[in-house]
Amino acid sequence: MTHSEFHEELRHGMKEPLLPVEKKLIGWSFGLGVVLLLVLTLVNHFFPVA
Amino acid sequence: MSNVSHAADWISERRADNVALAPRISEDWLSLIIGLLIFALALAGLANINLLGWVVTTSVWTNLGQALKTVSNSYSSLGGVGALITTYVALLVLLGTAALALKSDLKKFALAFTAVFWIAYASWIVGNFANFAAVTPAELQKFSISWSLKLTNEGGYIFALLAGLVVANVFPRFAENIKDAVRPELYIKVAIVILGGVFAVTAAGKLNLASSLLIRGVAAIVEAYLIYWSVVYLIARTWFGFSREWAAPLASGISICGVSAAIATGGAIRARPMVPVLVSSLVVIFAVVEVLILPFIAQVLLSHEPMVAGAWMGLAVKTDGAAIAAGGITESLILAQNAAEGVNYQAGWILGTTATIKVFIDIFIGVWAFVLGYIWTNHINATGEKAKVREIWERFPKFIIGFIVTFAAGLYLALATPADIAAKVPAAIGEANTFRVIFFILTFFSIGVLSNFKRLWAEGIGKLAAVYFVSLFGFVIWVGLLISWLFFAGIKPPLAS
Numbered sequence: 012m013t014h015s016e017f018h019e020e021l022r023h024g025m026k027e028p029l030l031p032v033e034k035k036l037i038g039w040s041f042g043l044g045v046v047l048l049l050v051l052t053l054v055n056h057f058f059p060v061a
Numbered sequence: 062m063s064n065v066s067h068a069a070d071w072i073s074e075r076r077a078d079n080v081a082l083a084p085r086i087s088e089d090w091l092s093l094i095i096g097l098l099i100f101a102l103a104l105a106g107l108a109n110i111n112l113l114g115w116v117v118t119t120s121v122w123t124n125l126g127q128a129l130k131t132v133s134n135s136y137s138s139l140g141g142v143g144a145l146i147t148t149y150v151a152l153l154v155l156l157g158t159a160a161l162a163l164k165s166d167l168k169k170f171a172l173a174f175t176a177v178f179w180i181a182y183a184s185w186i187v188g189n190f191a192n193f194a195a196v197t198p199a200e201l202q203k204f205s206i207s208w209s210l211k212l213t214n215e216g217g218y219i220f221a222l223l224a225g226l227v228v229a230n231v232f233p234r235f236a237e238n239i240k241d242a243v244r245p246e247l248y249i250k251v252a253i254v255i256l257g258g259v260f261a262v263t264a265a266g267k268l269n270l271a272s273s274l275l276i277r278g279v280a281a282i283v284e285a286y287l288i289y290w291s292v293v294y295l296i297a298r299t300w301f302g303f304s305r306e307w308a309a310p311l312a313s314g315i316s317i318c319g320v321s322a323a324i325a326t327g328g329a330i331r332a333r334p335m336v337p338v339l340v341s342s343l344v345v346i347f348a349v350v351e352v353l354i355l356p357f358i359a360q361v362l363l364s365h366e367p368m369v370a371g372a373w374m375g376l377a378v379k380t381d382g383a384a385i386a387a388g389g390i391t392e393s394l395i396l397a398q399n400a401a402e403g404v405n406y407q408a409g410w411i412l413g414t415t416a417t418i419k420v421f422i423d424i425f426i427g428v429w430a431f432v433l434g435y436i437w438t439n440h441i442n443a444t445g446e447k448a449k450v451r452e453i454w455e456r457f458p459k460f461i462i463g464f465i466v467t468f469a470a471g472l473y474l475a476l477a478t479p480a481d482i483a484a485k486v487p488a489a490i491g492e493a494n495t496f497r498v499i500f501f502i503l504t505f506f507s508i509g510v511l512s513n514f515k516r517l518w519a520e521g522i523g524k525l526a527a528v529y530f531v532s533l534f535g536f537v538i539w540v541g542l543l544i545s546w547l548f549f550a551g552i553k554p555p556l557a558s
Binding site: 027032037045 | 291292299436440544547551
């Protein structure tokens with residue numbers, strides 16, 4: 012692929028619809044992150060640094 | 062981990078004459094060896110053999126003649142300039158050997174390194190000028206000056222960065238000529254290996270606090286990575302219409318450890334090599350902007366929450382070099398501000414927090430790249446070669462082994478040896494730490510040299526930059542601050558004795 016083709020691709024993007032597996036990846040990643048954040052924040056609250 | 066130029070190297074691994082250019086050893090392993098070598102030489106001090114006392118160190122100055130000296134008085138006969146020349150020659154030999162192992166042209170490297178070293182160190186000396194660096198009223202009085210920018214001596218890093226930016230953007234041809242020695246990732250990895258031992262000496266005094274910080278560091282990065290990545294990927298795919306091949310490396314680059322994450326992800330999803338390379342270029346540019354801004358914001362907002370500030374630098378600033386450098390500047394600014402208020406915290410804890418977070422992130426990159434590789438090669442691009450578990454090890458940043466080794470050795474020597482030996486550990490590792498500072502300086506300058514704004518714009522990556530800007534300044538930095546606050550608020554470094 013040439014440089015100009017790259018630029019073109021970058022400028023206009025390539026429309027690809029979100030696949031179900033991508034939606035699942037985004038959902039799981041975000042959900043797990045938020046749940047872990049809540050759980051670990053609670054653990055941190057109940058077991059503070061001595 | 063790999064740097065931008067390194068990434069560009071693997072686009073074409075052979076020259077036109079079909080001579081293989083693959084190096085004998087990776088930059089990653091080399092940084093581990095160099096870091097351990099410096100650490101081991103420093104430890105000879107425990108047997109009263111001072112092998113590194115000649116290395117140059119710089120003090121805040123008003124009289125240039127008094128700016129430089131050897132780190133150990135045993136070598137004071139060398140004088141400041143002699144120490145600087147000796148340090149240059151030693152690093153030239155050491156890094157020249159590394160360049161040979163990387164199959165670089167030794168003559169070109171030597172010339173390039175000469176320019177890199179002298180410009181970078183000169184910038185550091187300028188940054189230590191009292192009107193830039195002095196902080197406390199006592200220092201102003203000591204140097205008989207009425208004003209100072211109060212950047213602290215570590216503000217010298219900013220001067221090295223600015224010098225690099227000037228070289229990249231005003232003298233691009235010169236920047237091209239010295240590119241053989243512009244290796245920020247090599248320099249910072251060596252510094253991180255040494256930092257393991259330095260952090261151990263700091264941690265030995267307060268082991269409970271250090272272990273709490275380690276646990277909180279792991280906790281903070283796991284959910285930060287998961288939240289960051291998913292949101293940035295979604296923004297890139299839906300708001301900006303990027304394809305999966307662009308969005309995944311971009312999300313990894315913006316979310317966590319910039320260059321290394323973008324390259325690992327690009328490899329894992331089998332993207333074309335140019336994709337992570339362009340993303341990496343962008344990462345470096347934004348990292349420069351972050352280093353110039355965030356430590357000063359941290360000083361204003363978080364001077365009474367030092368550990369939050371350290372963790373924030375680790376979570377918000379991309380690329381190891383820039384993050385740890387930002388941690389160093391933040392520590393310096395915050396310690397100085399607290400000192401001016403009469404509170405003297407021990408040095409090393411803020412930077413140690415930043416480094417710990419960054420090291421855990423580096424470990425996590427390989428795991429995340431494998432997860433993405435598995436999904437891509439099994440569910441999105443199922444025709445390609447399947448991702449293998451051994452890729453986690455292949456992508457594991459080997460220099461982290463060095464960080465762990467020096468940390469464990471430092472901790473053992475400080476805590477488990479007879480008192481007369483343990484008492485010598487801080488001074489011995491302090492000499493290695495002087496090298497760590499020099500590798501930081503080289504890193505800052507190199508990051509600047511890699512940041513040619515005009516050329517990057519000409520590459521046509523304005524739209525990529527827009528995703529980066531929106532995600533970084535609209536989301537990543539502030540979520541990083543929130544997570545840092547949740548895990549590190551209220552934890553203070555020990556007071557200096």
